[in-house]
Amino acid sequence: MRPRRAGCGDHGVVTSVTVVGGGVVGLTSALRLAENGHAVTCVRDVPAAGTVSAVAGGLWFPYHVEPRSRVVAWGLASLARFGMLADDPTAGVALREGLLVERAGPDRWWTEGVSGWRDAEPAELPDGAESGVVITVPLVAMPVYLGWLETACVAAGVTLAGRRVDDLADIEDDVVVVAAGLRAPALLPDVEVTGSRGQVALLANPGIDRWFVDDGFEGAMTYVLPHPGWVVCGGTDVPDGSEEADPAVHDAIVARCRAAVPELRDAEVLGSRVGLRPVAPAVDLRLHHVHGRPVVTNVGHGGAGITLSWGCADEVVALVDGLE
Ligand SMILES: Cc1cc2nc3c(=O)[nH]c(=O)nc-3n(C[C@H](O)[C@H](O)[C@H](O)COP(=O)(O)OP(=O)(O)OC[C@H]3O[C@@H](n4cnc5c(N)ncnc54)[C@H](O)[C@@H]3O)c2cc1C
Structure with a gap:
C-alpha cells in the first residue's frame, strides 16, 4: 500500500485512492480513476470470476434499479462506452439486436436518449403479449469482459490486491471508494x-445471436442472452439469500427458455449459476x-451493475x- 500523502487536503492534491471491490463496479x-x-x-x-458480476447475463438494460432520474444518464454513458468497446475483439462486448416483451404494457422510460429502437x-411477440421493443444494445460476455477490465486496470497503472478489508480505517490512501456490492454495509453501516x-x-450456444427477454412471470423472468459458445438463460429475482442453485428452478428455467427459443431445444445444459443482486432503494453514489x-x-446497482458501470464510474471520478 502506498503511504498516505502527508498534507493531502491542505495542498488540495489527491494522489492515492483505494477502491474496495473487484466486481464490475469496482x-x-x-480504471476510470487511473485514466484520470x-x-x-x-x-x-473475491477474484472477479467469483463475483456476482461474473454471474450476470451482461445485457445493457436498467433492470431493478433506482432512481430512474439518474439511471438514464448513467446508462447512456455506459451505452456509449460499450459501443466503442464492441470494436475491441478482446473485450467480450457485442452489439446485438433482441426483443424485450412488455407484459404489463409499454414502459419506455429507459429509452430516453436511446436511439435505434x-x-x-x-x-x-409471444402468445398473450401485446407490446414489446426491438432494440440493438450491448451484450457483454462477463467472464471475458471482467478479464479485459482487469487487464485494462493493470495497463492503466492500477495495483490489484487480493485481501479482505475489515475496517476502512486500516486503509492508508487519501481517498477510499467502496464498491463492495452486497457487502458494503459491513464497511459502512449507513449504507x-x-x-x-x-x-x-x-x-451451449447452438448458433443464436439474438437475445430475448420476457418479464412475464411472478418472481421470475424468461431471458435468453447468447454469447460466443454459451447462452445465459434466466431467471429469477427473489428476496432470498441462498447462493445454492435449486434444481427445480433450474429445470423450470430451461423449460421456459426452450419454449421461448426453440433453437435451444437440443442445446447441451452446461450448468447453473446463482448470484445475489445488490439491491438498494437507490444507487448509493455519494x-x-x-x-x-x-x-x-x-x-446498490441491483440488476443493472454492468448497464450503469461506466456512467457511475465517471461520477466517482x-x-x-472535486476534492482537489
Ligand atoms: C442472475 C443475474 C443476472 C444479472 N444480469 C445483469 C445484466 O444482464 N445486466 C446488468 O447490468 N446487470 C445484471 N445483473 C446485476 C449485476 O450482476 C450486479 O449489479 C453487479 O454485478 C454488481 O457489481 P458489483 O461490482 O457492485 O458487486 P460484485 O460483483 O458482487 O463485486 C463485489 C466485490 O467486492 C469485494 N468485496 C466486498 N467486500 C469486501 C471487503 N470487505 N474486502 C475486500 N473486498 C470486498 C468482493 O470481493 C468483490 O470483488 C445480474 C445479476 C444477477 C444475479
Whole structure:
C-alpha cells in the first residue's frame, strides 16, 4: 500500500485512492480513476470470476434499479462506452439486436436518449403479449469482459490486491471508494443494500445471436442472452439469500427458455449459476467523510451493475476530482 500523502487536503492534491471491490463496479471505477491520473489500488477478497458480476447475463438494460432520474444518464454513458468497446475483439462486448416483451404494457422510460429502437410487430411477440421493443444494445460476455477490465486496470497503472478489508480505517490512501456490492454495509453501516437472488442456467450456444427477454412471470423472468459458445438463460429475482442453485428452478428455467427459443431445444445444459443482486432503494453514489477521510460509495446497482458501470464510474471520478 502506498503511504498516505502527508498534507493531502491542505495542498488540495489527491494522489492515492483505494477502491474496495473487484466486481464490475469496482474495476470500472478503478480504471476510470487511473485514466484520470490517480494512483489506484483495487482491493478485493473475491477474484472477479467469483463475483456476482461474473454471474450476470451482461445485457445493457436498467433492470431493478433506482432512481430512474439518474439511471438514464448513467446508462447512456455506459451505452456509449460499450459501443466503442464492441470494436475491441478482446473485450467480450457485442452489439446485438433482441426483443424485450412488455407484459404489463409499454414502459419506455429507459429509452430516453436511446436511439435505434422500434415497436415489435405483433407477429414477433409471444402468445398473450401485446407490446414489446426491438432494440440493438450491448451484450457483454462477463467472464471475458471482467478479464479485459482487469487487464485494462493493470495497463492503466492500477495495483490489484487480493485481501479482505475489515475496517476502512486500516486503509492508508487519501481517498477510499467502496464498491463492495452486497457487502458494503459491513464497511459502512449507513449504507443499505440487500440481496435479491438470481438463478440462471447456462446452455451451449447452438448458433443464436439474438437475445430475448420476457418479464412475464411472478418472481421470475424468461431471458435468453447468447454469447460466443454459451447462452445465459434466466431467471429469477427473489428476496432470498441462498447462493445454492435449486434444481427445480433450474429445470423450470430451461423449460421456459426452450419454449421461448426453440433453437435451444437440443442445446447441451452446461450448468447453473446463482448470484445475489445488490439491491438498494437507490444507487448509493455519494461522498462521505469517515474519520475525516473522504469515502465515496458506489453500490446498490441491483440488476443493472454492468448497464450503469461506466456512467457511475465517471461520477466517482467527478467526486474525487472535486476534492482537489
Ligand atoms: C442472475 C443475474 C443476472 C444479472 N444480469 C445483469 C445484466 O444482464 N445486466 C446488468 O447490468 N446487470 C445484471 N445483473 C446485476 C449485476 O450482476 C450486479 O449489479 C453487479 O454485478 C454488481 O457489481 P458489483 O461490482 O457492485 O458487486 P460484485 O460483483 O458482487 O463485486 C463485489 C466485490 O467486492 C469485494 N468485496 C466486498 N467486500 C469486501 C471487503 N470487505 N474486502 C475486500 N473486498 C470486498 C468482493 O470481493 C468483490 O470483488 C445480474 C445479476 C444477477 C444475479
